[in-house]
Amino acid sequence: MRKTRFGTVAAMAAVAALALTSCGGSGGDADGDTIRIGIKFDQPGLGFKDGDNYTGFDVDVAKYVANELGYTDENIEWVSAPSANRETMLQNNQVDMIFATYSITDERNQVVDFAGPYFVAGQDLLVANDSDISGPEDLNGKTLCSVTGSTSAQKVKDAYAENTNLQELPGYAECVTQMSGGTIDAVTTDDIILAGLAAQPAYQGKFKVTGAPFTEENYGVGLPEGTDKCADINAAITKMIDSGAWEEALNANTEGTGYTPNPDTNPPTLGDSCA
């Protein structure tokens, strides 16, 4: 009798613990049927969790690739992959692939593998539609917003316009909110992130990306080191680009902003990045 009661309590505690942790994101282990894909949950236009829906360019590319690899949309488990956690998540096998504005760098390449790039972004400026700012040189005496501690804003200050007033906020969304309130003249980060922010319904027709990117960021698909999926993923991305689905996804997610990615580098040509 006593034992049963203890058992019940233990079971209840276990259920409670499960219920509490289940929303953490990395539920089931790699059972062959599903694929776990890491994306941003809070980056509108790229990776965004809207209730039970996931939207954005990263999400669309990830879905296409997953479908090509033989997974249906229902078999995809979306996992939040914040910037600081991405390498660790791959190293610990908590995700199978990451599509989260993940720039390919030599440093990262030492600990994880990359497929792609599936997009070449560049640091750019988002400004009001009627703004006369056309590039970072015009920012002297203007106010520029970026995320706290980001190097991109400092780069603008150091290399282009040293008299820029820099405001640092916890997220880009706050920066854009500030700009719609009129207290900020420009926001800086990768052009596609800016386009995604500007494509939000509330901002339609208000902002534009200046279209003069001054860096090059190759967004790759983050994979655990030593993976055998890389070549298949590259083939899927190539197919997506050739079939026009890539451009379609891009347009759908940046609609109404007049944004076009840097044509010299996009759509990207996939080299032998898997080697």
Place this chain on the structure above:
Amino acid sequence: MENYLTIFTEYDIPGAFWVNIQLTFWAAIGALVLGTILAMLRISPVASFQAIGTSYVNLIRNTPLTIIILFGVLALYGQLGFNLGGEFHENFFRLAVMGLALYHAAFVCEAIRSGVNTVPLGQAEAARAIGLSFMPAARLVILPQAFRGAIVPLGNTLIALIKNSTVAAVGSVATEASSVMKTMIEFRADIVIPIFLTFAIGFVIIVIPVGLLTTWLSKKLAVAR
């Protein structure tokens, strides 16, 4: 070790702490003034004054400081264009000071009120007996004793304020200690723990003397009864 020492030349760590000390200093003055006014409202015989004081304390004390600071920069400044003047960065500094002061004023008020409670009834009776009305009685007899009785909770509020000055990070004050530390540990993955300990010990060095001073003062100024 050499690797670690480079962080002191690469980043201005004392400068970051100086920002926190300045935030604390101005906010402490603001909180003390506003908190005293609130305490007066709360102990006054006028029901509506009490209501104003009580609702302020109950609202602010139960709101996360993060929301208050964020409200200053996103809503007051960003959406309503409320500007506290000065150069671009000074505005954020002042907004953060304002948020910190508004928040901690509620705790200062409670500290002073608890101090008032330490004043024996006889003191007030004596004050009235010599013909003092409310204001003079409060100013000359009650509050001086109340402040002495409130030193420990006031000191605790000051310590909380020192630590909470880091929350200015959400209010675009990017030069204060927690923001600088955040940048540092993101770029120097090799020495994350030493960097954290450096900043943590910095706060210990600031906070512990304040605690000791509070204890010493409360003993020295204790009203002998």
Place this chain on the structure above:
Amino acid sequence: MSASILFDTPGPKARRRILAINILGALLGLGLLAWVIFGLAAKGQMQASQWDDFVQANTWKNYLLPGLYNTLQAAIYGVIGSVIFGLIFGVGRLSQNKLINGISTVVVEFFRAVPVLLMIVFFNVFFSRTLALGGDTAMWAVVAALVFYNGSVVAELVRSGVHNLPKGQREAGIAIGLTRGRSLRYIEIPQALVAMLPALIGQFIVILKDSALGYIISFNELLFYARTYTSPNGNVLQGLIVAAAIFILINFALGKLAEIVSRRLSSRVKKEKNAPVPVGVPAGLPPAAGDTPDKGTDPNPKK
């Protein structure tokens, strides 16, 4: 109650004057409120379109409630962890073993002095870089920071709770042949825990409020969702007010609960020295109990 210290029962003339001031005060308060509301309206912030997001089921179902769930989850883990941490180090500080006592003192004093935000930022990077924690590293970072800070506060509560017990309790324990440790475990700590219940509830409020700091490291808590949801819609101000209102309601209820528990206890345990540490100063150090025996903090002096 304090009014009776400061004032005589007012006479007819004073009563008239107080009434006049009272009306003036009420007008002042209402005027202040009106000034804020009309100020907001003039800026176009009171339009229904800015607020009607918050009466839609979708907003609550997909943003605010999941956010609140995460906030509460972190807070509950934080409370459980803090009590465990606090018991271990609180007892450690009561230990007569110099080494254990010393270590516990250093740990408690250290974590009480370090800003919670600093710990959150550190743990977030530390966990995500070094440990393979399942799930949400941001949440674990918040929980860890909350446990270390609030656990240290609870440790002090345990210590002061035991110190404030009448000496006779321990003496009686030793007299019936218990060791020092057993007397602590079976007699003193259980009583101290009951006495510190209101202060513990107060600490829960602190934990709940501090969990909002997780916003900075993108922990998907209430404030984070309120912000992510409203920023594209241009009603951040409204979102912050709604988030604040939710926090205020919960914390206010908890505060009332602490008061009720405190009143229950004080009628049950008739010991003047047992006055619990006031709930008044969250986010800071509780009155250092051993140092100044209740001179400045005793909320109910009957001397």
